[in-house]
Amino acid sequence: MRRNNFEKDFEEFVVVKESPIHGKGIFADAEIPAGELVMVIRGEVITGTECERREEEDNNVYIFWNGRYYIDTVNTEKIKYINHDCNPNCEVQDRDRETLNLVSKRTIFQGEEITMDYGYDEIYEDCQCLTCNGNN
Numbered sequence: 001m002r003r004n005n006f007e008k009d010f011e012e013f014v015v016v017k018e019s020p021i022h023g024k025g026i027f028a029d030a031e032i033p034a035g036e037l038v039m040v041i042r043g044e045v046i047t048g049t050e051c052e053r054r055e056e057e058d059n060n061v062y063i064f065w066n067g068r069y070y071i072d073t074v075n076t077e078k079i080k081y082i083n084h085d086c087n088p089n090c091e092v093q094d095r096d097r098e099t100l101n102l103v104s105k106r107t108i109f110q111g112e113e114i115t116m117d118y119g120y121d122e123i124y125e126d127c128q129c130l131t132c133n134g135n136n
């Protein structure tokens with residue numbers, strides 16, 4: 001299995017604040033260079049059926065998919081607040097069966113909101129991200 005071996009992550013520099021995109025977001029509290037492990041995405045590993053149930057019955061929108069398992073991050077402090085951007089500064093990479101890596105695609109400056117591409121079709125239909133709104 002392919003595996004990234006980042007020596008450290010930047011999670012201690014990731015803070016939750018009110019976001020101009022939507023609700024709360026996560027922000028860099030220090031400059032994060034490109035190609036670094038921002039943080040490890042961990043959560044409760046669930047089946048696809050349970051994922052569907054939680055999305056429909058609990059309106060749970062915090063479930064990541066690693067291509068094989070579903071990772072519910074609803075009980076996490078930071079990663080569940082990551083907002084979508086069509087031109088994000090981070091991407092999600094495989095790690096192992098229960099976790100994912102959030103990796104910086106470019107330099108993220110102190111105070112900048114950390115974003116990823118949610119990657120599901122509905123998000124692009126009426127996207128309110130900073131890139132689509134032209135505010136950035």
Ligand SMILES: [Zn+2]
Pocket residue numbers: 085086087127128129130131132133
């Ligand atoms: Zn957008």
